Amino acid sequence: MYNPGSGQRFVILSIFTAVVIIFMIRLFYIQVVNETYSVSATNNVLRYITDYPARGMIYDRNGKILAYNQAVYDLMVIPKQVKDLDTAEFCRLLDMPIASFIEKMNKARTFSRMKACIFEKQISAKTFATFQEKLYKFQGFFVQPRTLRKYPNNTAAHVLGYIGEVNDALIAKKPYYRQGDYIGISGIEQSYEQELRGRRGVRIIMVDVFNREKGSYKEGIYDTIAIAGKNLVATLDADLQAYGEQLLQNKIGSLVAIEPATGEILAMISSPSYDPNLLVGRVRSKNYSQLLKDPLKPLFNRAMQAYYPPGSTFKLTNALVALQEGIITPGTIYPHSFVVGSKSVKCHPHPSIALEGAIQYSCNPYFCNTFRSFIDNKKFGSSENGYRLWREYQMSFGIGIKIGVDMPHELKGLIPSVEFYDKIYGRGRWKASTIYSLGIGQGELGINPMQMANILCIIANKGYFYTPHVIKKIDGKPNTSRNLDTKHFSKVDKQYFDIIQDGMQKVVEAGTARIARFDTVIICGKTGTAQNPHGKDHSLFVAFAPRENPKLLLL
Amino acid sequence: MRKQKSIFENIDWVLVGLYMILVLMGWINIYAAVYNEEHKNIFDMTQSYGRQMLWIGTSLLIGLSILVIEGKFYAAFSYPIYLTVIFILLVVLVIARDVQGARSWIEIGSFKLQPSEFAKFATNMAVAKYLSSLGIRMEDFKTKITVGLIILLPMTLVLLQNDTGSALVFFAFIFVLYREGLSQNVLIFGFFAGVLFILALMVPNTILLGIIGSLGLIAYLLMRKTRKNLLVIFMITVLSSGVVFSVDYAFNKLLQPHQRERIEVLLGKRSDPKGAGYNVNQSLIAIGSGGLTGKGFLQGTQTKYDFVPEQSTDFIFCTVGEEWGFVGTSVVILLFLGLLYRIIFIAERQRSQYTRIYAYGVASILFFHLMINVGMAIGLAPVIGIPLPFFSYGGSSLWGFTVLLFVLIKLDSYRIYILR
Numbered sequence: 015m016y017n018p019g020s021g022q023r024f025v026i027l028s029i030f031t032a033v034v035i036i037f038m039i040r041l042f043y044i045q046v047v048n049e050t051y052s053v054s055a056t057n058n059v060l061r062y063i064t065d066y067p068a069r070g071m072i073y074d075r076n077g078k079i080l081a082y083n084q085a086v087y088d089l090m091v092i093p094k095q096v097k098d099l100d101t102a103e104f105c106r107l108l109d110m111p112i113a114s115f116i117e118k119m120n121k122a123r124t125f126s127r128m129k130a131c132i133f134e135k136q137i138s139a140k141t142f143a144t145f146q147e148k149l150y151k152f153q154g155f156f157v158q159p160r161t162l163r164k165y166p167n168n169t170a171a172h173v174l175g176y177i178g179e180v181n182d183a184l185i186a187k188k189p190y191y192r193q194g195d196y197i198g199i200s201g202i203e204q205s206y207e208q209e210l211r212g213r214r215g216v217r218i219i220m221v222d223v224f225n226r227e228k229g230s231y232k233e234g235i236y237d238t239i240a241i242a243g244k245n246l247v248a249t250l251d252a253d254l255q256a257y258g259e260q261l262l263q264n265k266i267g268s269l270v271a272i273e274p275a276t277g278e279i280l281a282m283i284s285s286p287s288y289d290p291n292l293l294v295g296r297v298r299s300k301n302y303s304q305l306l307k308d309p310l311k312p313l314f315n316r317a318m319q320a321y322y323p324p325g326s327t328f329k330l331t332n333a334l335v336a337l338q339e340g341i342i343t344p345g346t347i348y349p350h351s352f353v354v355g356s357k358s359v360k361c362h363p364h365p366s367i368a369l370e371g372a373i374q375y376s377c378n379p380y381f382c383n384t385f386r387s388f389i390d391n392k393k394f395g396s397s398e399n400g401y402r403l404w405r406e407y408q409m410s411f412g413i414g415i416k417i418g419v420d421m422p423h424e425l426k427g428l429i430p431s432v433e434f435y436d437k438i439y440g441r442g443r444w445k446a447s448t449i450y451s452l453g454i455g456q457g458e459l460g461i462n463p464m465q466m467a468n469i470l471c472i473i474a475n476k477g478y479f480y481t482p483h484v485i486k487k488i489d490g491k492p493n494t495s496r497n498l499d500t501k502h503f504s505k506v507d508k509q510y511f512d513i514i515q516d517g518m519q520k521v522v523e524a525g526t527a528r529i530a531r532f533d534t535v536i537i538c539g540k541t542g543t544a545q546n547p548h549g550k551d552h553s554l555f556v557a558f559a560p561r562e563n564p565k566l567l568l569l
Numbered sequence: 570m571r572k573q574k575s576i577f578e579n580i581d582w583v584l585v586g587l588y589m590i591l592v593l594m595g596w597i598n599i600y601a602a603v604y605n606e607e608h609k610n611i612f613d614m615t616q617s618y619g620r621q622m623l624w625i626g627t628s629l630l631i632g633l634s635i636l637v638i639e640g641k642f643y644a645a646f647s648y649p650i651y652l653t654v655i656f657i658l659l660v661v662l663v664i665a666r667d668v669q670g671a672r673s674w675i676e677i678g679s680f681k682l683q684p685s686e687f688a689k690f691a692t693n694m695a696v697a698k699y700l701s702s703l704g705i706r707m708e709d710f711k712t713k714i715t716v717g718l719i720i721l722l723p724m725t726l727v728l729l730q731n732d733t734g735s736a737l738v739f740f741a742f743i744f745v746l747y748r749e750g751l752s753q754n755v756l757i758f759g760f761f762a763g764v765l766f767i768l769a770l771m772v773p774n775t776i777l778l779g780i781i782g783s784l785g786l787i788a789y790l791l792m793r794k795t796r797k798n799l800l801v802i803f804m805i806t807v808l809s810s811g812v813v814f815s816v817d818y819a820f821n822k823l824l825q826p827h828q829r830e831r832i833e834v835l836l837g838k839r840s841d842p843k844g845a846g847y848n849v850n851q852s853l854i855a856i857g858s859g860g861l862t863g864k865g866f867l868q869g870t871q872t873k874y875d876f877v878p879e880q881s882t883d884f885i886f887c888t889v890g891e892e893w894g895f896v897g898t899s900v901v902i903l904l905f906l907g908l909l910y911r912i913i914f915i916a917e918r919q920r921s922q923y924t925r926i927y928a929y930g931v932a933s934i935l936f937f938h939l940m941i942n943v944g945m946a947i948g949l950a951p952v953i954g955i956p957l958p959f960f961s962y963g964g965s966s967l968w969g970f971t972v973l974l975f976v977l978i979k980l981d982s983y984r985i986y987i988l989r
Contacts, residue, residue, distance in 0.1 A: 022748045025756075026929075027913060029744075033940050034906045038899055040947050044857040045895040051857020055891075058854065059870040222874030229606075 059220050060231055064192070067212030068161055070243030072174065072202060074252040075278075075486060081174055081203075083161035086295065087142045091133040093123045095154030104152060107145045108134060128224070136162060136295045163196075163203075165290035169256045172284045172315040173248070173421070173484055175201020176293035200315075202484060204422045206246055209488050209495070215240030247487035249278035258283040266310065268317040268463045270482075274471040277480030277498060279419075282464070284316040318424050321460030328455025329381040330514055331469060333369060335407040337510040341388045344369045344513045348383035352450070359450075373517025378454050385453025389446035397445035402432050410505040412468045412479065413461055420483045420496050428460035473518070476511035478503045576636045579982040581915060587908045588959065588974055592628070592967070594901065595885065595960035596621050602872045602880040602888040617881050617962050624964040631968060632975040640983030643976055644923045647698035651719075654691035657684045658726040665730070673730040685735040686969030688723040693930035693973070695719050696742060700749050701922040707750030716746065733828065734941070734955040741937035745929045762812050769816035770836055781809045831952045848884070851877045852946045856890030856898070863894030881962040883954045886946040901960075905939050915981050924980040931977050935970075 044051060072081040089108075096119075105115050118133055125131045133155065137145065142157065149155065163177055178199050180191040191197060197211075198204035215238045218231040230237065258269045262285035271280040286308075292301040305313050314320070336342045345368050352359040359378045372380035394400040409415055414429035435444050451457035464482060471479045478501040485493045600611050600618040613619040657675070661684055665672040675682045696719055699705065705712050724739040747756055768777055785806035792798045820829060830845035855871035858864070867873070869891035872880040877887045889897045909932050916928030935958050942957040944950030956966040 022753075023913060023917060025753070026744050026748060026932075027910065030906065030909050030932075030936055033936075034902055036949070037902055037943055037947065040949060041856070041890070041895055041898045041902075044853060044947060045859050045890065045898070046861050048857060051854045052860065054854040055858030055871050058851075058876050059874060220870055220874065223876045228874055 063217045065215035065240035067240040068242045070210040071245045073247045074250045078252045084164040086136040086162045087157040088132050089134040090130045091122050092130045092154050094127040097153045162295045168289050171287050171290040173282050175203035177203050210243040212243035213241040244489035249486045251280045255281040270467040272467050272482050274474040277482045279484045282317045286310050286312045288312045317463045323459050324455040324461045326376045331411050334506045336384045338506040348380045352379040352382035370517045374520035382450045382453045386446035418481045430458045477508045591959035598888045599881045599962045624967045628971040635975040647694040651691045651695035673732045683965035685727045686965040690973045692723050697923050697926035734953040741933035744933040748929050765812045769813045835951045849948050852887050855887040859891045859894040861895050863892045885960045
């Protein structure tokens, strides 16, 4: 049959078909080939909400809380949803000047009109309580709970340290951290950051076009649960710490108390100190710069970060080393003076004495002589060899090395090497008489109070020490994170320590530290005074008690 | 002439089946597009999907009623129906309230109707009636003018209602006229005018005019210089230049700012994914993120969470794309193509010229809706708010398309009783 319209029909059907084919090619491209749309859809709908775990708490050895978390509230705002706001009342409740309200609002608007951002950080629970009642009036605002570190006893600032928000440099170095995270910056907060911080959780939620929450993504199979930080038990005794801080008030100095039998640090005080709560929350940056500017350097932990010449206390190790090598015996008597060229080292008037008495009276000439006998001894071949051996011995007492205290910023101290003296005096052109002041703990020696306390531990333990530490238990289990139960032996044998302890007992009973004497407890002690080229002499007293089974060691 | 034994006698079940499939798919996708956790029941009357079920039910009743009515009625009453609709369009202009800038709704209580959806159907009847009248030849100038007026009158009224999208649909009748004998040059000229329009927006006028001039010159040099050829070359060159010159004016003066922006976004002259380009951008994201097989029923986040605007009406295709992927979109488009083929097939088996013209009208209208609606969702057409037939939420459009299609089904079932 002839159909006059067949040509037209063909054209029309061709047009229909062509359009459909073009559509299908286009659909195939955007749906199957091009993947950017899937990414955009994901970005549209998914929000990654971080769940911040509670930071672990820190207790002292008796269960007193040293650090805990206080609930604070970040006030969030979604500018677009803010309607009919009574600005005056809002500002009054938050105690905020109108000008700063306007500024914050503008900042939030520039960030995004639709997305929530922090309007005011860390509102205290108290402010929040009154504010919350009126929150329903302020459309577009909501609060997000966060936690803030609190140090209820106001003590042990240097031991506990503080936390702060991470900066960009830190984020670049440690990829775990994100903007807004907190990290321990010093003290226990820093050294036990791993244990304290816990693990951040992430919830993935879906939101609609107005950013309203629409439930979890895929029933939460990609969510991770936040794991709270571990609680720590410190070795500190909060009362002792507070007492020590009181003693050192208005003085510059430090005090360390260690239990020799375990290496546990009972107190570590550096004075002047500060209130650890000053470096928390909103007031942190202001207070920090003030503390930093303080000429007395309250942020400086003198117990770990300061070098002091050990002074007379050093005579003890000096004697031990000489005893071990048989340079002296407890009965050795040296002349009552030590003469080098035109200089001579003299002593307090006292009878001619052997080692025990020399310790009791802190006899300088005696120990200079001991030092010289050691260094220049023929059996080592040269002063250089003698000194090298001597230094090795000293280092086995934890001098000039990091002893591994579980706190950040430990200084290793200074005990010059052979090369150091070669450089100054020339090779082979120095001997004991050049550097004799080392024998009495002066000269090029530097040692921090923690190390000094540790030396005393070795003496109290007669030959070994446990690494001093501030954390006893992690999450209820003994702290095994830092090899704390290993005995570190010095190179001096046990039998040589008795005579030293005898001398130290005499120091307290009848020597330079009679003031420290108690009738009920046998105390072994040693004073020290080291000349300070920068000003007044450093003075020092170290002690442990009771002599048998020592419990406490003070520096 | 004998009566039909049953109203279902000679019904084209393929057409009915395709209609039912599309309507049901539409309903399911509306449910997914605006799915609300608190109202999970698809029959919930407070939600769009519950109401759509109501529209579907009433549509089926309307379809049934159309089948009950005598087949001769439609041809006979074409003009009265046409005039009634024209009258209603005029009334709407007077009484309608502004709804999103358009004045196209009649409200009777809480019941709302959009007469422009029925104007297409009525116009189609009138065109069919006129062209099938005795002694009417498409080649006649008078015929062209008359049929042009029949189409332009409702188109103008709809345009005055500020419903540009629905007005543009009337251009679909160009296919009907072409089938009935309008010169193919009109189609070709329309096509080139469109291309020129786009080029004029993309390329500076001077360059474009230069190209047109040189093409004319080349044609002049290559072709035999008969009088007729010269005239054609001259006419084409002048007309093209005219189009180029008028584009600037039309674009800047006749179009409304938001329409200009949408066209600029489409042509890539403007990138504004938060403003004028927001709809298209989100629509593309929705469809594109569906992948090969989609995210699954009710899993479409782009549509369910309102990122795509108008997701149950003009952008319903996004839900198909997002939840059913390329497989789903292909199935829907191919179903439509099948429907169009079937209608053309039906048209060509008619002895009645009226029914044939009417069928071509149905196919053209459906095709135009498909092209613009899907084209807009996938960023190939400017954003023009017209529904996807049988899919989009809305009583008026579903009723309108049902009437359009079921009249065709009825007319077709009558084909053996009609001699011409």
